[in-house]
Amino acid sequence: MPIKWVINGYYRSGTTIIFYVIKKSHPELIHLYEPLTPNMVEAVKGHPIGSIAKLHGLEGIYDDYHKLPNLTKLFELHRGMDFILPFSLIEVKEFLDEIHRLPYDILIQPNNAHFILKDLKEEYGCKTVHIIRDPADCWASHFPHIQNTVTPNTPATLGHPKDIGAFWLYPTFNRLYKVFKNTIESKGITKDSKDIDKFMITWYLCNKYAIKHADYVFRIEDIARNPSIMIPKIDKKYYNLLDSNKLVSANDKLRKWIYDKYAKEINEIYYHETQTPNDAQSGKPPKPSTYNPSQPLASTRPC
DSSP, rough: OOOOOOOOOOSSHHHHHHHHHHHHHTSEEEESSSSSSHHHHHHHHHTTTTBBBTTOOBBSSTTGGOOOOHHHHHHHHHTTSSOOOOOGGTTTHHHHHHHHHHHHHHHHHSSSTTHHHHHHHHHHOOOEEEEEEHHHHHHTSEEEEEEEEOOTTTTTTTTTTTOGGGGHHHHHHHHHHHHHHHHHHHOOOOTTHHHHHHHHHHHHHHHHHHHHHHHHEHHHHHHHHOGOOOOSSGGGGGGGOGGGGGGGOHHHHHHHHHHHSHHHHHHTSSSSSTTTTHHHHHHOOOOOSSOOOSOOOOTTOOO
């Protein structure tokens, strides 16, 4: 029985809570949390069955790994691969093939499969879902303990390893820079730019390519307002876990800086289907509280 579902999204876009409520709603599936994350082996070993995830405070998100008869083999394969940001399926195929051969229907939730969603669909016949989030809130959420005071100058190393930054930002950006150097530099971003600029171009490119090939694209904000739009379906008794009031919100200064500098990129990725005519004419996106939630991206191909 194969990989049936892929729930993808850039780091801190709400994929963990979506994964958790789907896991609760569909116990008939095996749910593998962040299998392509570089530290997956250490994370699984550090979370025995029933343990609470240190970052998210959710119970049992790694539990299904411990049900797998080939977990040792998966660990061995994972250690031998580079999972920062795969650009082709061949980079991770041996590992995913081992998952695909398991005798279960499986859902996987990566945060870095943006460039291989098309390959995953073709190779494994699975459905793919991509989650996007307002970039200001996404960046603020990179710093869980100071999210309300994050500024454009907050370094990605604050509270995070100095070699990788917040949620693998540095190695992810460096890999993108090698492939998209001309595109990145055309936007005035270099390896010496602020971390927030590195984040924004990373957010932009990863989401841009994922949106092109995902079967379903959702904004986490839309799901929080109306969980019934989500595919796979969420059991109503877990709707309260998706309360939009619980989503981290960036402060006004940070939001204005990001929206003033990256209005074009935010329009393309986040607001392309829900602009008002005035916003479209001015070239500026509407504020997050003003877009029309009656027109979610559910079941659409926005690009």
